[in-house]
Amino acid sequence: MAGSGGRRGPLVADKRYSKAPAKPKAKPAAKRTTSKARKPRPPRRFGPILGPIIALLGFVWRIVWGVGWRFAAIIGLIVGIATFYFYSTLPEVTALLDGRFRGSVTLLDRENKVFAWRGETFGGQITAKNVSPHLKNAVIAAEDKRFYRHFGVSPRGIASAVRINLAAGRGPFSGNGGSTLTQQVAKLLCLGVEYDPQRWKTEADYENDCRSGGVKRKIKEVPYALAMEFKYSKDDILTIYLNRAYLGAGARGFEAAAQRYFGISAANVNPAQAAMLAGLLPAPSYYAPTNNLQRSQDRADTVIKLMNEQGFLTDAERETAWANPAVLSEAAQKRAGGYFADWVMGAAPDFLTTETTEDVIIHTTLDQRIQAAAEEAMQTVFETKVKAGSEAEAAIVVMSADGAVRAMVGGRATKVTGAFNHATMARRQTGSTFKPFVYAAALDMGFTPDSIVEDAPLTIKVPGSGNWSPKNYTREYRGPITLTEALTHSVNTATVRISESVGRAAVKKVAEDFGFASDLADGPAVALGVSESTLIEMTGAYAGILNGGSSVRPYGLTELRLKGDSEPLFGTPGGLGERVISEKAARELVYMMHSVVENGSGRRAKLPDRQVAGKTGTTQEARDAWFIGFTADYVTGIWMGYDDNRPLSGVTGGGLPADIWRETMLRVEKGLPATPLPMAEPSEWRPKSAPQWQGETWSSEAQPLGPGNTKTDWSQPADQQPRRVEREPAPPPAQEPDLAERILLEVLGTIIGN
Incomplete structure (x- = not known):
């Protein structure tokens, strides 16, 4: 095929077969290459043993690093997400400032000063x-x-x-x-x-x-x-x-x-x-x-x-x-008033105290000066008069005559919170501190402090228990004595005779009305304090004697309000209750209890500058020792004993308890004017013709209570005794005229005299 007249280029086959391929020249061997040129390896420096180890470590490190940074990235992502989540949930700062779940209770003393907090x-x-x-x-x-x-x-x-x-x-x-x-x-x-x-x-x-x-x-x-x-x-x-x-x-x-x-x-x-x-x-x-x-x-x-x-x-x-x-x-x-604060907290509803969700203010009757005096007194006596290592406990209550508690020490450890409070929780036999209630019942029925009762051996038949014969602490008997002497020397037989004469029911009624525990014993031993009560109940009962015969309910809370509120939720106006005995009987009883301190078992409680009335008490085997007494200003009760109820060693109510009472009241009464006790004088109950005890005979035909009294047969159970009309006075040593007759006689005498 003719071309265009130009020179034809060689065909592919011509190129391939026109002549024999020339033999390539010898070239140096080329190095094998990859897509990236590989650097020459460094010469080995670690030898045949160390080298493989280093290589292995390098391999491990490359694995760890590869995993590590990926793991760190995941952790960082998780932390970031968590941080963002928490960030979105955080509230304003002001919402996080009060972290309490419950409110608080602030307790103020009688002068509106803070003395304790709860919550x-x-x-x-x-x-x-x-x-x-x-x-x-x-x-x-x-x-x-x-x-x-x-x-x-x-x-x-x-x-x-x-x-x-x-x-x-x-x-x-x-x-x-x-x-x-x-x-x-x-x-x-x-x-x-x-x-x-x-x-x-x-x-x-x-x-x-x-x-x-x-x-x-x-x-x-x-x-x-x-x-x-x-x-x-x-x-x-x-x-x-x-x-x-x-x-x-x-x-x-x-x-x-x-x-x-x-x-x-x-x-x-x-x-x-x-x-x-x-x-x-x-x-x-x-x-x-x-x-x-x-x-x-x-x-x-x-x-x-x-x-x-x-x-x-x-x-x-x-x-x-x-x-x-x-x-x-x-x-x-x-840190005063821990026991008192705990007691007051229990006097209000839980939803306003221990479980409150609000901040609560409680006004109380506590007197911090008196509280400090009581704590110091207890510490002084235990440091100076109680042997080292003694585990004996004690408690103190100080209150006004209306039942307002001014101080409370519930145990030897004074600066505590939530501890067992022996003043309010410990129910113990009261011993002879119960006896004033027996005499209160008698005086309210017409007996006088000079009425005569026989102190002699005594046996009473108790149905279901046989004969019961109380004994005096001294194991001696005084014969016919006045009620004042019987209480002054805490004569057991005479007290039981009085209780049986006025009737146990009357004694129990007076004690219960004064605030004593209601679960009183039924037998004749009730007169000797075999029943149990707490120190605060007993002190409150004695406050009723001081205030003229009206019951009191011991109280410490006067007002409770929520913080910031102007009006209180509730309050306690006072602790006075119903009249229990006549004012005349109360005044006569104060006279008799004054004699206990002046001449009897409570002499160690005497104060140098003011009158004191009170009563000692020691239970069987000296498991409990008491002294409860009062001045014209305050009633103070002392209890001492062991928590496991074992006997005290050489302690009676007229001993260490009276010492604690005296040390407390010396501090409490310091700086206060001396005020006479509200007690009757003998001239108020002794008529001019009152019979007098002359050796073994009486100057009148009246007979004392006791054996020989034809109206009482002590060999018979009390519930079988012939009784007078309920609440009729037992015959005193002489048939004294009643109050109306006495007033009439005095008026007639005045007229005749004029």
């Missing part, structure tokens, strides 16, 4: 900007010196904590946790988990769970702390901490603690006080100054040292703070 008190909202700068610095120095520099979590702090724990032989996260202040706030907020009674039995269980340590808790704290750092400022976080931290003695937050321990606001604490408050944080109850002041001061010294090292205090300020340690306020030092 968790909250002193009011404070901020990091309005508290004392010393307090802010003390908290930072003691708890987290890098607080303003970290982002909520401190890897350095955690590493340091792990090292400390391991060195101490603990687990890496057991003990010191290395938590930042932000993480501590996260714990206080329980990571946003609300209390659920279905999950936790009590709030205490809930809080313990919130504050538990361990790896899982630490992991949860991290995103919550980060969320707080994003949501709030550093001062906001510190503000939450200052308001929610528990600082012992029921104080929630630094404002409540400053008021509780020092009686001032958190805005006004000095460096020493700030250091003491900050020092409470690791173990509030252990370091509480109300628990052990010296231990709290030692801890504060450590915080002061930290404040100095971190530049918050100069050397001079440090030395000044060390030289002038913080001390408790006067009210905090006294």
Whole structure:
């Protein structure tokens, strides 16, 4: 085929076969290559043994690194999501400041001064900007010196904590946790988990769970702390901490603690006080100054040292703070009225006291001066008159004649809360302190202090129990004696004769109406105090004698109101009740009880400058010893015994109990004017023609009570005795005219005389 006239190029076949292929020139062998040029291997340096090991380690490292950064990325993503979630759930700061589940109860004395708190008190909202700068610095120095520099979590702090724990032989996260202040706030907020009674039995269980340590808790704290750092400022976080931290003695937050321990606001604490408050944080109850002041001061010294090292205090300020340690306020030092406060709390409904969700104010009858006097008196007697190591207990109640309790000491350990209160809880046999009720019944029926009763051996048939023969403490008998002598010397046989004469039912009725426990014995031994009662009941019954014969209900609460309210929810106007015996009988009984102190078993209770009336009591085998007495101002009851009811050694009611009574009243009455007792004088009941005892005969035909009295057969049970009309007076030594007749005779005598 012709072309276009040009030269035809060679065909492919021509190229391929026109001539033999030329033999290529020899070239140096080319290196095998890949898509990427491979660098030459470095010469081996580790030898045939070490080299493979290093290579293996390198291989492992490449695997770990490859897995590690991917795992870290996943963890970071999870932490980020968790942080974002917590961030979205965090409320405003103000909603987190009061962390209490229940309200508080503040108790005020009769002068409206605080003497006790119950529940968790909250002193009011404070901020990091309005508290004392010393307090802010003390908290930072003691708890987290890098607080303003970290982002909520401190890897350095955690590493340091792990090292400390391991060195101490603990687990890496057991003990010191290395938590930042932000993480501590996260714990206080329980990571946003609300209390659920279905999950936790009590709030205490809930809080313990919130504050538990361990790896899982630490992991949860991290995103919550980060969320707080994003949501709030550093001062906001510190503000939450200052308001929610528990600082012992029921104080929630630094404002409540400053008021509780020092009686001032958190805005006004000095460096020493700030250091003491900050020092409470690791173990509030252990370091509480109300628990052990010296231990709290030692801890504060450590915080002061930290404040100095971190530049918050100069050397001079440090030395000044060390030289002038913080001390408790006067009210905090006294911690007066713990037993009284517990008793008053039980007098109001639980929903307003132990279970209140509001802050409650209770006004009481407590007199802190009298309370301190009672506590000091008990301590003095036990230190000076009781052998060392004695386990004997004692209790004191001081009240006014209307039943207003002014002081209460429920045991030898005076500065306690929630302890067993021997004054209100211990039911013990009363012994001879019951006898005044026997004589009260007799006097109210017309007997007089000069009425005669026989002190001689006595046997009474008790149905179902056989014969019963009471014995006197001295095992001696005085023969015919007056009622005053019988009470003065606590004569058992004479008292039983009086009880049987007026009737046991009448005696029990008088005792119960005066406030004695209602479960009284039925037999003739009731007159000797075999029944049980509490010290506060007995003291209240004696108050009825002092006030002229009206019953009282011992009380301590006068008014209860919610904090901030102007009107009280309820109150107690007083404790006076119905009249039990006549005023005349009460005045005569006071005279007889005055004789007990002046001439009888209560002589050790005498006061140097004023009249005293009272009665001793010692139960069988001296298991209980009592003295209850009064001046014109106050009624005071003393009980002493062992908790296990074993006998006291060498103690009677006229001994140590009378000593405690005297020491108490010397302090209580100090500075008060001496006021005479409201007692009758002999001229008020002794007519001019009253019969007189002359040796073994009487100057009139009247016969004394006892054997030989034709109206009483002591060999028969009391319920089979011939009785007079109910409440008719038993015959006195002479047939004295009744009150109306006496008035008439006096009027006639005056007319005739004129």
